[in-house]
Amino acid sequence: MSGRGGVRQEKVAATREAILAAAEQLFAEHGVYNISNRQISNAAGQGNTAAVNYHFGGKTDLVRAIAARHTEQIERIRVRQVARTEGSGELRDWVACMVRPLTEHLEALGSPTWYARFNAQVFADPALYDAVVPETMASPSLRVLLDGLNACLPGLPADVKADRGVMARHLIVQMCVERERALADNAPLAHPTWSALASGLIDALTGLWNAPVSPRP
Amino acid sequence: MSGRGGVRQEKVAATREAILAAAEQLFAEHGVYNISNRQISNAAGQGNTAAVNYHFGGKTDLVRAIAARHTEQIERIRVRQVARTEGSGELRDWVACMVRPLTEHLEALGSPTWYARFNAQVFADPALYDAVVPETMASPSLRVLLDGLNACLPGLPADVKADRGVMARHLIVQMCVERERALADNAPLAHPTWSALASGLIDALTGLWNAPVSPRP
Numbered sequence: 352m353s354g355r356g357g358v359r360q361e362k363v364a365a366t367r368e369a370i371l372a373a374a375e376q377l378f379a380e381h382g383v384y385n386i387s388n389r390q391i392s393n394a395a396g397q398g399n400t401a402a403v404n405y406h407f408g409g410k411t412d413l414v415r416a417i418a419a420r421h422t423e424q425i426e427r428i429r430v431r432q433v434a435r436t437e438g439s440g441e442l443r444d445w446v447a448c449m450v451r452p453l454t455e456h457l458e459a460l461g462s463p464t465w466y467a468r469f470n471a472q473v474f475a476d477p478a479l480y481d482a483v484v485p486e487t488m489a490s491p492s493l494r495v496l497l498d499g500l501n502a503c504l505p506g507l508p509a510d511v512k513a514d515r516g517v518m519a520r521h522l523i524v525q526m527c528v529e530r531e532r533a534l535a536d537n538a539p540l541a542h543p544t545w546s547a548l549a550s551g552l553i554d555a556l557t558g559l560w561n562a563p564v565s566p567r568p
Numbered sequence: 569m570s571g572r573g574g575v576r577q578e579k580v581a582a583t584r585e586a587i588l589a590a591a592e593q594l595f596a597e598h599g600v601y602n603i604s605n606r607q608i609s610n611a612a613g614q615g616n617t618a619a620v621n622y623h624f625g626g627k628t629d630l631v632r633a634i635a636a637r638h639t640e641q642i643e644r645i646r647v648r649q650v651a652r653t654e655g656s657g658e659l660r661d662w663v664a665c666m667v668r669p670l671t672e673h674l675e676a677l678g679s680p681t682w683y684a685r686f687n688a689q690v691f692a693d694p695a696l697y698d699a700v701v702p703e704t705m706a707s708p709s710l711r712v713l714l715d716g717l718n719a720c721l722p723g724l725p726a727d728v729k730a731d732r733g734v735m736a737r738h739l740i741v742q743m744c745v746e747r748e749r750a751l752a753d754n755a756p757l758a759h760p761t762w763s764a765l766a767s768g769l770i771d772a773l774t775g776l777w778n779a780p781v782s783p784r785p
Contacts, residue, residue, distance in 0.1 A: 385602060475745075477753070514758055514768050517746065518739055525738040528692075536694070541731055550782055551731050558779025559772045567767065 367406050367416075369395040374403070375417050379465035383414060383472050383479065411482045418473060418483045421456065421466050422490075428452040429492045437495065442503035443557045448496045450523055450552045457527060458545040462534045467527035474524050504560060511564050519556050526552055584623050584633075586612040591620070592634050596682035600631060600689050600696065628699045635690060635700045638673065638683050639707075645669040646709045654712065659720035660774045665713045667740055667769045674744060675762040679751045684744035691741050721777060728781050736773050743769055 373394035377386045388403035388410070395402065407413040429452040436444045457464050473479045487493075504512060530548055533540050542548040590611035594603045605620035605627070612619065624630040646669040653661045674681050690696045704710075721729060747765055750757050759765040 382599060382601070384599070477749075510758075511768065511771075515772060517758070518743065518769075518772055521742040521746075522735055522739055525742060526735065529734065529738075532694075541727075541734070547784070550784065551728065552735075554728075554779045554782050555732060555735055555776045558775040558777070560775070561779075562771045562775025565767055565771050567764070 363406075366395070366397065366402065370397070370403055370406055370413075371417055371420065374413055375469050376465045378414070378417070378472065379468035383410070383469075383476070388413075411478070414473065414479055415482055415486075417469060418487070421470070422487050424459075425452045425456045426490055426492060428455050429490070429496070433492045433495050433499075436499065439499065440503060442500070442560060443553060445496060445500040445503060446519075446556045446560065447549075447553050448499070449519065450549045450556065451546075453523060453527060454545040454549040454552075457531065464531055464534070467524070467531035471524050471528045474520065500560075507560075508564065515560055518559060522556065522559075523552060580623075583612070583614065583619065587614070587620055587623055587630075588634055588637065591630055592686050593682045595631070595634070595689065596685035600627070600686075600693070605630075628695070631690065631696055632699055632703075634686060635704070638687070639704050641676075642669045642673045643707050643709060645672050646707070646713070650709045650712050650716075653716065656716065657720060659717070659777060660770060662713060662717040662720060663736075663773045663777065664766075664770050665716070666736065667766045667773065668763075670740060670744060671762040671766040671769075674748065681748055681751070684741070684748035688741050688745045691737065717777075724777075725781065732777055735776060739773065739776075740769060 370391060374386070374391045377391060377394060389400045391413075392400045392402040397403075399405070403413060407416060429448060432448050432451060436448050439445070457467060460466065473483050501512070507515075526548060530540065530542065530545070532538070542551065587608060591603070591608045594608060594611060606617045608630075609617045609619040614620075616622070620630060624633060646665060649665050649668060653665050656662070674684060677683065690700050718729070724732075743765060747757065747759065747762070749755070759768065
């Protein structure tokens, strides 16, 4: 019995894996709201077009499951980098902790990837954002990172800090999309590697965070 | 005869106007590729569902016509601001020429607007980008602006300059989307006015352009 149960569990895991991979690619290329569960089931090689519903329920749960696989891996990279960075008073080091876990994860996935385009949709859509991002933000390494960053910016007003945080997020998300799409289309690349993109972003974001604040009316 | 021709021309102009307004809103809220010409014709109050095809041909021509209305108005604002700025050696002044024509245009439209979300899709989609953006880039005021900006950054390598140009574009486009969406959803606003958003962006982008460049491997 336990042997048969084990085989069944493996089969379920393989089906879930196939669905997650197919959904991520279809979502990235066509948009989360343009793809039906039926199309995902087909692309995942499931004869039963209700396979997605059976394994994941609604679209939000599916999006959450795709995101979770990536954020776990990104979190592992970030934990290591934050541990190396703790105690640093250099803004640049903390900005690197914000940028490199994502670019190293994309590098490790090997081309083509779909995660950057998938992730941009999660950040752009209020419903998907609420379903995915707050949970991610609860990560302890992210807390340490934000404390480290804040400690380097003692004079920056809280609202400007929040505003620049939003800007940093858009910049990281969009620049990764730009490179991922160029790789997918065999288009000319602005950077030879994900690491080179990260360096450019870290320079730029360090400048952005450090920029003087104009007097406000 | 000429009287009847004039009435007919006015009717055509009103129909085109209704179609452009309906299409812009539907595209912004649902995505350019999720909206059919039939849906636009209906929303524009056209009994004939082929009205969009008749007046604009394909979707690309419709997108181009929507963009053209806005870029003409943005260009008028930019021409004035660039004329005031010519001769300045201050990076910040040129960054302001890059940011304020868009935010002043959005302010002038009055809430709700759809252009920021429409524009983000044009920038994110390679086919729409090619159909719309190169034409916009031919504007003489933009040429003067970029020359002015470049003159303030004599030591910056060309590839870093190009990279930061892409970053600046993403930041301006995405931050305007963020505010436009918050206004549409009656959500809390990060900035009291479009002008306050522009000030924050100008500070941040001046820091971004001025950031030192790390040595590259």
